[in-house]
Amino acid sequence: xxxxxxxxxxxxxxxxxxxxxxxxxxxxxxxxxxxxxxxxxxxxxxxxxxxxxxxxxxxxxxxxxxxxxxxxxxxxxxxxxxxxxxxxxxxxxxxxxxxxxxxxxxxxxxxxxxxxxxxxxxxxxxxxxxxxxxxxxxxxxxxxxxxxxxxxxxxxxxxxxxxxxxxxxxxxxxxxxxxxxxxxxxxxxxxxxxxxxxxxxxxxxxxxxxxxxxxxxxxxxxxxxxxxxxxxxxx
Amino acid sequence: xxxxxxxxxxxxxxxxxxxxxxxxxxxxxxxxxxxxxxxxxxxxxxxxxxxxxxxxxxxxxxxxxxxxxxxxxxxxxxxxxxxxxxxxxxxxxxxxxxxxxxxxxxxxxxxxxxxxxxxxxxxxxxxxxxxxxxxxxxxxxxxxxxxxxxxxxxxxxxxxxxxxxxxxxxxxxxxxxxxxxxxxxxxxxxxxxxxxxxxxxxxxxxxxxxxxxxxxxxxxxxxxxxxxxxxxxxxxxxxxxxxxxxxxxxxxxxxxxxxx
Amino acid sequence: xxxxxxxxxxxxxxxxxxxxxxxxxxxxxxxxxxxxxxxxxxxxxxxxxxxxxxxxxxxxxxxxxxxxxxxxxxxxxxxxxxxxxxxxxxxxxxxxxxxxxxxxxxxxxxxxxxxxxxxxxxxxxxxxxxxxxxxxxxxxxxxxxxxxxxxxxxxxxxxxxxxxxxxxxxxxxxxxxxxxxxxxxxxxxxxxxxxxxxxxxxxxxxxxxxxxxxxxxxxxxxxxxxxxxxxxxxxxxxxxxxxxxxxxxxxxxxxxxxxxxxxxxxxxxxxxxxxxxxxxxxxxxxxxxxxxxxxxxxxxxxxxxxxxxxxxxxxxxxxxxxxxxxxxxxxxxxxxxxxxxxxxxxxxxxxxxxxxxxxxxxxxxxxxxxxxxxxxxxxxxxxxxxxxxxxxxxxxxxxxxxxxxxxxxxxxxx
Numbered sequence: 054x055x056x057x058x059x060x061x062x063x064x065x066x067x068x069x070x071x072x073x074x075x076x077x078x079x080x081x082x083x084x085x086x087x088x089x090x091x092x093x094x095x096x097x098x099x100x101x102x103x104x105x106x107x108x109x110x111x112x113x114x115x116x117x118x119x120x121x122x123x124x125x126x127x128x129x130x131x132x133x134x135x136x137x138x139x140x141x142x143x144x145x146x147x148x149x150x151x152x153x154x155x156x157x158x159x160x161x162x163x164x165x166x167x168x169x170x171x172x173x174x175x176x177x178x179x180x181x182x183x184x185x186x187x188x189x190x191x192x193x194x195x196x197x198x199x200x201x202x203x204x205x206x207x208x209x210x211x212x213x214x215x216x217x218x219x220x221x222x223x224x225x226x227x228x229x230x231x232x233x234x235x236x237x238x239x240x241x242x243x244x245x246x247x248x249x250x251x252x253x254x255x256x257x258x259x260x261x262x263x264x265x266x267x268x269x270x271x272x273x274x275x276x277x278x279x280x281x282x283x284x285x286x287x288x
Numbered sequence: 289x290x291x292x293x294x295x296x297x298x299x300x301x302x303x304x305x306x307x308x309x310x311x312x313x314x315x316x317x318x319x320x321x322x323x324x325x326x327x328x329x330x331x332x333x334x335x336x337x338x339x340x341x342x343x344x345x346x347x348x349x350x351x352x353x354x355x356x357x358x359x360x361x362x363x364x365x366x367x368x369x370x371x372x373x374x375x376x377x378x379x380x381x382x383x384x385x386x387x388x389x390x391x392x393x394x395x396x397x398x399x400x401x402x403x404x405x406x407x408x409x410x411x412x413x414x415x416x417x418x419x420x421x422x423x424x425x426x427x428x429x430x431x432x433x434x435x436x437x438x439x440x441x442x443x444x445x446x447x448x449x450x451x452x453x454x455x456x457x458x459x460x461x462x463x464x465x466x467x468x469x470x471x472x473x474x475x476x477x478x479x480x481x482x483x484x485x486x487x488x489x490x491x492x493x494x495x496x497x498x499x500x501x502x503x504x505x506x507x508x509x510x511x512x513x514x515x516x517x518x519x520x521x522x523x524x525x526x527x528x529x530x531x532x533x534x535x536x537x538x539x540x541x542x543x544x545x546x547x548x
Numbered sequence: 549x550x551x552x553x554x555x556x557x558x559x560x561x562x563x564x565x566x567x568x569x570x571x572x573x574x575x576x577x578x579x580x581x582x583x584x585x586x587x588x589x590x591x592x593x594x595x596x597x598x599x600x601x602x603x604x605x606x607x608x609x610x611x612x613x614x615x616x617x618x619x620x621x622x623x624x625x626x627x628x629x630x631x632x633x634x635x636x637x638x639x640x641x642x643x644x645x646x647x648x649x650x651x652x653x654x655x656x657x658x659x660x661x662x663x664x665x666x667x668x669x670x671x672x673x674x675x676x677x678x679x680x681x682x683x684x685x686x687x688x689x690x691x692x693x694x695x696x697x698x699x700x701x702x703x704x705x706x707x708x709x710x711x712x713x714x715x716x717x718x719x720x721x722x723x724x725x726x727x728x729x730x731x732x733x734x735x736x737x738x739x740x741x742x743x744x745x746x747x748x749x750x751x752x753x754x755x756x757x758x759x760x761x762x763x764x765x766x767x768x769x770x771x772x773x774x775x776x777x778x779x780x781x782x783x784x785x786x787x788x789x790x791x792x793x794x795x796x797x798x799x800x801x802x803x804x805x806x807x808x809x810x811x812x813x814x815x816x817x818x819x820x821x822x823x824x825x826x827x828x829x830x831x832x833x834x835x836x837x838x839x840x841x842x843x844x845x846x847x848x849x850x851x852x853x854x855x856x857x858x859x860x861x862x863x864x865x866x867x868x869x870x871x872x873x874x875x876x877x878x879x880x881x882x883x884x885x886x887x888x889x890x891x892x893x894x895x896x897x898x899x900x901x902x903x904x905x906x907x908x909x910x911x912x913x914x915x916x917x918x919x920x921x922x923x924x925x926x927x928x929x930x931x932x933x934x935x936x937x938x939x940x941x942x943x944x945x946x947x948x949x950x951x952x953x954x955x956x957x958x959x960x961x962x
Contacts, residue, residue, distance in 0.1 A: 064547070103365050104547040120544065126368035136359030140302060153291055153367050329891060332869065340931055459932035463917070463924055470921040478923050491930055498869075498929075 054079045055100060055200065055231065060109035062095055069095045071255035073109070082222065082232045084242045087252035088283060093235045094133060096252070097204055100233075101130055113200070126156065129196050133204040133235075135189040139178030143169065143188055146177060150192055160195040166217055167191060183209040194221060201225060202233045207241055219245060239276040251279070253286060289373035289380075292364065296381025299360070300353070306385055309345060313393025321401045331411050334394065335494045338419040339487050343426040344451050346386060350430025351447040353382045355440050365548050375431070375543040376536065383427040387420045394419075411497045418490045421528045425486045426451070428535035435542045454487050462488075479514060486531045493524045577601030585610055585618070585626065592616045600624045600647075608634050608653075615641035627651050632658070637665040643672040654682040659711060661686035665693065665719075673698065683711035684732065687719040687741075694723045702732035704755045712737040713754070716744065716764075724749065731755075735777070738764040747771050757782045757808075758799075761789065769794060780806040780825065787812070793819040796828070805830040806847070809837070817842060827852050828870070831860075840864050841961060849875050849915070858882045864961045867891060867910070871928060874951070875915040881948035885910060889957040903955040911947040913940035 055077040062070040069092045077083050085093045098104040100111055102122045111118045118124055137146055151158050164170055167187040172180060180188070186209045193201065203222075207215060222245055225232060236242050242249065243263060251259035251266070259266060259282070263275060272278040300306050316337065320330040357378060364374045394416065395403075403409055430447050437443040462481050466474060482488045514520045574596060576588040585605055588598040594614045602622035608631045612618065618635075625648045628634035632653045635644065644663060653660040661683035665671055671693040678684045678700045685695055695714060704710030713732040716722060722744045728751075729735035735751030735758045738744060746769035751758035758774035759781040761767060768790035774780035780796040783789055789812065796806030805827035809815070812834045819841045822828035828847040833856040843866040844850035850870040851862075860883040867873045868891045887903070895904035914933045918925050927933050940947060 062547075098548065101366055103362075105545055121370045122365075123368045123370070125366065128366075130366040132362060132366060136362060138299060138357060138360040138363075140299065149295055150363070150367070153295075153364070153369060329869065335929065336931075336934075456932050456935070459927055459930045463927055463932060466924045466927075467917070467921050470923075474923045478926050482926055488926075488930065492926065495928060498871075 054114055055233070056112040056115075057096070057100070058110045058112070060096070060099060060111070061107045062092070062099065062104060063107060069255055070099070070106070073252075073255070073257055075250060075257060075260070077231060077233060078248075079231060080226075080229050081247040082226055082234060082245050084246035084249045085233065085235045085252060086239075086242065086249055086279065087258075091252040092255050093252055094204055097130075097202055097233065097235065100202065101125060101128065126154070127198050128200045128202060129193045129198045131189055131193040131201075131203045131206055133208070135182070135185040135208075137177040137185065137188070139176065141177055142174050143177065143180070144173045146188065147192065147195070151195075154196065156196055158195040159197075160191055163191040163194055163221075166221070167214060181209075183211060183214070186210055187214060190218065190221075194225070198230075200231045200233070204235050205237065206234065207236060207238050215241075239274075239279065243275045251282065253282070258282065289370075289377045292369070292374055292377025293380045293384070295360075296353075296357070296378045297385055299357070300381060300385040305349065305352075306389055309349075309386065310389040310393045313390060314396060317394045317397030321397055330398075331408055331415060332498060334415055335491075335498065338415055338422065339491045339494070340455055342390065342419045342422045343455060343487055346383075346423045346426030347430045347447045347451045348444075349386055350379075350382055350427035351434050351443050353378070354431055354434035355443065362548060371543045372540045375435075375539050379428060379431050379536065379539060382431075383424045386423045386427065390419050390423060391416055411494075414497055415494060417525075418493055418528075421525075421532065422486065422490055424532045425528070425535065428532060428539060431539050432535050432542070435539065435546060454485050458485050459488065483527050486528060489524055489527055489531070493521065493528070496520055496524070573597040573599050575599050575601065576605075578603050589614075589616065589618070595641075608632055610635045611638060612636065612642050612644075613638045615639050617643040617645065618647075619643070620646040622646075624648065625650060628653065628662070630654070632660050633664050634661075635663045637663065637668050637671055640669040641671070642668060644674075644676065645672070646675045648677040648679070649681075650679040652678075652681040652683065654709065654711075656709075659683050659686060659715070661711070661715070664688070665690040669693070672696070678702075678713070681711065681713075681732070683715050684713040684729075685715070687714075687716045687722060689717070690719040690722065692721045693719075694725075695727065696723075696725050698727040698729075700727070700729045700732060700735075702730065702754075704732050707733055707755050710755060712760075713751075716741040720744070723747075729754065729758075734758075734760045735774075736760065738762065738767065740764060742766050745769070749773075750775070752776050754778065760784075761786045765789070768792070773797070774799070774806070776800070777804075779804050779808055782808040782810070783812050783815070784808070784810040785812075787814055789815045791815065791817045791820060795821045795823070796825060797821070797823040799825040801826060805852075808832075809834045812837065816840070821845070822847055822850065830854070831857055833857065835859055837861070838863075842866070843961075844868065844870055844873075846870065848872065851875070853877070853883075860884075863887045864957075865889070866960050868960075872912060872915040872918075873910040875919060876911050876948055876951065877916075877919050879946065879948050881951040883951075885951065885953045887955050887957055888953055889960045890953065893956045895956065897958045902958055904958055907952040907954045908956040909941050909944070909947070909952045911951050912937045913946055916946050 057073055057075040060070050060073040073096060087093050095104055099106050102118055113124055147160050169187055172184055206218060222232060246263060248262055250257055266278050270278040270281045272281055320333055361374060398412060403412060429450060433446045434443045437446060482492060574582060574588050574592050576582045576585055576598060582588045582591060585600060585607055589612055592598050597617040597619055600620040602624060604625045604627055606627045606629055608628040626634055628651045630651050630653045634649055634652055649662040652662050662678045662681050663673060664686045667689045669691045673685060674696040676698045681702060684700045700713040710733040712734040713729040714724060714736045716738045718740045720742045724736060724746045725748050727749045731753045733756050735754045736746060737760045739762045741764045744767045749772045752775040754777045756778045758777040761783045763785050765787040770792040773795040776798045780799045799806050806822040806825040807829045810832045813836055815837045817837060817839045821843045823845045826848045828844045828850040830852050832854040835858045837860045839862040841864050845868040847870045849872045850867050852875045855878055862885045865888045867888060873890060890908050890910060893904055893908045895906040897904055914937050
């Protein structure tokens with residue numbers, strides 16, 4: 054369970070989060086939505102301790118997060134942009150991350166799943182964006198942590214991979230994990246999310262199930278519901 | 289931290305630039321010895337290289353590595369690793385690989401030319417130690433600059449400026465102020481001004497070996513106390529060490545507060 | 549044949565008449581009839597030998613007023629008990645050989661010495677060891693004498709309360725050789741003393757100078773070593789001094805130099821080695837001096853010229869790794885610096901004639917700056933200083949623009 058308590062963050066004068074309170078339940082898939090610059094990534098990075106908040110606390114399983122970052126041992130994180138040291142090979146990268154985390158990992162099934170076998174000895178700088186993202190996914194899912202945080206997991210994926218990803222997420226959910234996702238692809242979110250949070254101007258605008266959101270906005274599909282919220286707010 | 293150091297180090301060792309750097313020193317060493325065939329003279333020329341080029345290369349390499357390994361850093365930041373370990377590990381990886389290139393690149397030609405039988409071995413070792421320390425210092429300074437500047441171009445410009453300032457401009461100002469205020473007792477000022485520039489400090493460390501007779505030509509009591517005894521050598525080395533520790537400490541401090 | 553026989557008879561006669569006095573020697577010892585050196589000298593006839601046997605003789609003011617040989621080959625110590633002069637030589641043809649002489653009196657009025665030679669000729673002082681002295685050997689208006697193998701180990705601390713190991717005043721044609729002179733005020737001091745030869749001495753750790761000339765002409769010193777003195781050798785107000793094959797080394801300190809030349813004309817400085825001195829040669833007011841085949845190695849300043857020097861010629865010298873090769877305090881130059889080897893020379897020799905194709909300027913702008921503001925020495929060999937030196941060498945503004953070696957050697961002079 055993740056609990057966020059009165060989280061504030063600004064970059065320079067630019068206020069990103071202005072008092073976010075949130076509880077993410079133990080099990081299920083939880084989607085964070087919001088327009089560009091609404092603070093989705095900042096929130097995720099705060100949970101991960103990559104961003105240092107001005108104010109506010111974050112608790113994971115009742116434990117306050119510590120600046121040494123060692124609590125990340127129980128979190129698998131998929132970063133938004135798949136950037137890797139260019140002169141490493143795929144295999145080396147996987148080996149390195151395993152070595153650094155020093156926990157049990159099962160990468161082979163994932164490699165198979167995403168068809169990465171032919172790329173194992175290639176250097177990361179020579180891979181396409183989609184392939185890199187697949188490597189990114191392998192690195193995230195190969196560990197068996199209770200909390201999984203996915204920042205834009207669909208970026209650059211082909212339909213087959215996307216399907217694979219959905220299956221994968223579903224499997225993890227079945228294991229009873231906490232999964233946190235941000236995405237722009239509403240259909241993707243719609244398909245998987247149990248609950249969504251809508252961030253707007255640094256605050257939580259809405260929190261609840263997709264069904265509740267539809268009712269609130271009187272729109273049938275999520276995309277329109279969101280557009281509706283944004284229009285209302287700009288007006 | 290050791291793991292990060294290991295990966296950064298391997299990463300660099302396999303990069304083209306380390307080889308270029310190594311090759312540069314190898315060629316320099318051989319050419320110097322080939323042209324002069326005289327260790328003592330080569331040591332003098334090398335001093336110039338060490339106090340000018342080593343800081344420059346340390347600075348540029350440091351900034352470059354920091355910006356280039358941003359992805360690696362971000363990858364690491366999501367792992368259960370302390371921030372200080374990530375940055376200090378990376379810093380040590382860069383600094384040590386540079387130091388290694390320097391020591392091997394310069395050491396090899398000199399060893400082949402009979403350094404171990406030569407009396408220049410102490411001067412030469414001092415030269416390498418100073419070079420190693422300057423590398424550590426300027427890489428640390430570069431990391432500081434990069435940590436404070438997200439913008440690559442800005443970071444590079446500041447790094448070059450820093451080098452230019454410490455290598456040339458500082459001494460120009462120093463010389464001017466000594467001449468302008470020549471009627472005042474300047475012993476203390478001189479010593480302090482030297483301590484605040486690691487390049488000057490290293491230069492003096494080497495001067496203590498090369499030009500001790502000229503340095504002793506000066507009446508100032510502090511001067512003679514400093515230069516005439518081994519206190520000078522050790523306090524200069526100590527100050528250089530401080531020049532490494534402070535920036536590294538600041539890397540750690542800044543890294544703790546920074547957002548990624 | 550007969551004539552030859554006559555001569556040899558005559559010779560025999562001459563010798564035998566002297567036999568009784570010359571070859572019957574006088575012995576001094578603690579158990580002999582003659583117990584003191586003074587008594588021995590008193591009993592001796594001219595040209596007789598006084599042999600002293602082992603022991604400590606507490607005597608001072610031993611006057612030698614006739615041509616005798618005072619000799620020992622045993623361990624003899626003459627202890628002057630800090631009173632006044634210990635031995636005074638007042639006659640010609642005196643030899644003093646083999647003694648250890650200690651405890652000379654010290655005074656602010658009189659220059660007490662271990663051995664004083666006063667207005668005498670043809671003396672020989674050799675194999676002498678001096679300890680705890682004020683002045684060691686003092687020659688006043690002496691001529692044609694030799695001082696050889698004298699070992700002085702002084703304990704000088706202050707210049708004003710110490711004397712010189714060997715001191716010459718108005719003494720000409722003296723040979724001073726193979727002496728070791730340590731820790732006095734001056735190792736050897738010459739004042740108004742001409743035509744002396746000083747060779748193969750070691751003079752070190754002296755407070756002031758290893759060797760010091762004042763108003764002395766036509767002297768020659770060669771093959772000496774001057775080491776770690778207040779300053780190596782000072783040659784002042786003298787003419788036609790020959791300086792050959794000496795070593796000047798480790799003379800370190802703020803006012804220290806290997807060789808000081810002040811008001812010197814027509815001298816030759818040839819084949820000397822100046823190594824690791826603060827200043828190799830400090831020159832002031834010298835004319836027509838030839839510097840040839842000298843090696844200047846790792847000095848602070850190889851040559852520091854303080855003005856009023858004309859028609860000096862520097863050629864075939866090696867300048868090796870000095871902090872500054874030549875320093876001038878003015879823009880005037882009337883001296884020639886051609887055909888030397890400079891380790892700082894970076895030119896080339898395309899026509900392969902052994903001389904560099906572009907001239908070398910041994911005077912750097914920075915040396916001028918350091919002369920003005922000594923503290924700036926701290927910036928030596930910095931990039932900034934290299935830059936200003938370079939620009940000065942392109943267009944001299946502060947240093948003499950005609951001071952250059954037009955034909956710098958590509959190889960060291962052997």
